[in-house]
Amino acid sequence: MQYDVIVIGSGPGGYVAAIRCAQLGLKTACIEKYSTFGGTCLNVGCIPSKALLDSSEHYHNAAHTFKTHGINLDNLSVDFTQMVNRKNEVVSQTTGGITFLFKKNKITSYQGLGSFKDKNTIVVKKEDGSEETLTTKNVIIATGSKPSSLPFLPIDKKRIITSTEALNLTEVPKHLVLIGGGVIGLELGSVYARLGAKVSVVEYMDSIIPTMDKGLGKELQKVLSKLGMEFYLGHKVTGAKVEGEEVTVSFDTPKGEQKELKGDYCLVAVGRVAYTDGLGLENIGITVEERGKKITVNEHLETSVKGIYAIGDVVRGAMLAHKAEDEGTYVAEVIAGQKPHINYNLIPGVVYTWPEVASVGYTEEQLKANGVKYKTGSFPFKASGRARASMDLDGFVKVLADATTDEILGMHMIGPRAADMIAEGVVAMEYRASAEDVTRMSHAHPTFTEAIREACLAATENRAIHI
Template identity: 65%
Template sequence: MSKYDVAVIGSGPGGYVAAIRCAQLGMKTALIEKYSSLGGTCLNVGCIPSKALLDSSHHYDDAVKHFEEHGIEIPGEVKVNLEKMIERKLSVVNQTVDGIKFLMNKNNIDVFEGVGSFKDETHINIKKSDGETEVLEAKNSIIATGSKPANLPFIKLDKEKIITSTEALELKEIPEHLIVIGGGVIGLELGQVYMRLGAKVSVVEYMDSIIPTMDAALAKELTRSLKKQGMKFYVSHQVNSVERNGDEVVVKAKDKKDKEVEFKGDYCLVSVGRKPYTEGLNAEAAGVKIDDRGRVEVNARLQTSAKNIYAIGDVIKGPMLAHKASEEGTLVAEVIAGQKPHIDYNLIPGVVYTWPEVAAVGKTEEQLKEEGVKYKEGKFPMRALGRSRASGDIDGMVKILSDEATDEVLGVHMIGARVADLIAEAVTAMEFRASAEDISRMSHAHPTYAEAVKEAALAATDNRPIHS
């Protein structure tokens, strides 16, 4: 029987990072993954492939709609080769997965392929695809089994016409009319991919706005921008029926006036969130408690009810974000090593990779109002930037919320070109408890999108932006 200091179950961004950090700290480490491909949902059927398709479709959209205004003429008709686009996406995924394999070898981490389940607190069964079972012993274990797409109880997913995000990444044709149930990150990103390629896209959302967990100003601006691009929105609509009739899908919902509305399309993407994946883990055998929402219960050190077993990422409470899982993987490795790391969950940024991109960190304006915090607001429109006009990306804004008394930055909310990268500036500032004035006094290169952050900080400080 193989013996390890740490066994990690799941090889996603939480699991593989935890394994690497454990190995760096001198622990003999095993990584258990049920699929032949490492990287979990993020690398295989999530973050990486969806961004590959977003980038490919963005190039096509630019070629069709914007090249001419830049003085670029393409003889003949610009066409989509969806098969080639999917093929490129797969190539990006394979390169990324191969990179994880390299890192496992580099750090001398033993990888086991099979379904990991607890025999007891210190022993893990690994059931292989050939039916054989191997057992390993681990002083400590880390549960990093991730999540899977959630569904509504009355929807039967056939994975052909009524699909999840996994199938949406592998379509053989461009939908004529894609009905998206759910106005969150995944639905909007994949909806924009196929809208750019020629599909009619209708988003049906139960809440009264899209991206409902983010600042309302971002939802309003993103709605306006995506509507301009052709996406249709039906908020405050409760879906109560999804049926397939041959090649047609019929979705029925009730609006806020309780009136039934019917949508007909050739594909329906069910994008109503994700749920923790703990099936087959046999957690009870190790004394690990699962809550009523299927999440593994943990304390502040991410320790489960079994003192030598930890859990990270999508299987525990909090936003289901790859970078959150990675931070937690690092934290747990360092806790096991006897160190005292920390995570400020308020400073984990959230991003929507549509175009314009959306990014945020810290408190929303709605949260500050609810908490009774007195704050100042500074906003700056992207269209006022020379860099935005030069690239043609004029939609969006940056909004900074700072404490009325101390000027400490409490939240930063952005929508515009490349804000997924730009949000790191806000995270850095807030990690060091910067004031809006601190940011306003920093030199920002010209012309850049980042200048909007400085201008928003000026607006929050003394209401004195230079360019608006």
């Protein structure tokens, strides 16, 4: 079968690329290794984790804030099996939606492992051992990533687990030892902390969410500590061993002392690594980077082989579903002869704890390192009428603006619905708005987004109204 474009991988980058190619009139096929579409994000990542995050937040509120709202409950309990079943239903509905979209857009799908025979020939190896050969003018590699591991710490998927297994536990851990204070670990750690687990976080860096603005990490640590989560920052994990139903994690303290933590589960969340195994890249002369296994691409996301593109987690940049989606659309339009554009500085990052954390643009640390003169304005949610009404008083919005031009250079927030609100920052910065531009725009009252306006007012000659 001859195609204009074959997409290998059906995660957010792959399925969006396939749909956009089809919209542009290109005969398109998508090859997926697993039995369902959607990749890590829809099956064992973004979607199921958000389902558990929402369920656990409902329980936490019922246990801790409903009484203040005048809602009394007796014999509150967690049906963890039902919680996981609901998560699975959400995943099934979402992955099924990709099947519908492929049919709607006349995209041919193949289930199996796709690999290169040559630059224009893809072999699909199916589960039954049979093979099918496809030919194409262009290929988009969108095979995503898998959880990273530590070489001295073997994952047994039973007691020492990754995020994949953490989404399918059959019980709430008594004591979850979490290795890694990044996005994935903190989200899943907060799920189980809300449900009653003791959660201990061991992080090599001196702060959690270390890639984001430092102020966000400090505030998030303070909030998560209220859930009972404990943090060991600047600690280096040296090993872990399983004895029966107990895991012992050993680590070095910043002072060089050796310590141990014992729990019934250990979640290893130290990032993700590009997944390029089995693609047969060597057959077309593509080599992956020694560290990280990422594929090198040019400014148009084309590899060293003409007509072969790569997007998402297998290439440089943040491993984010929406970054992969943007790149999928970008490559489809490049293949169709258009001239699209992506501003990588304005791809937001989000942590879906509660309160949520969101960031776009430059951090304060980056501006200092680059010698950029800037001004800052912040506004705490405890001063927001809407936040008081909903009992969401933790967190703040911080805006960084150019000291001379007032152009917004970065927006960072931790608070209620920050994941949704960061879009205002993205839009403002895409159009190169000044902080004062945002202050001149009407924001409905009472809303959480008023905190953005107030932070911009604070950055504009310290003009915040409500603090």
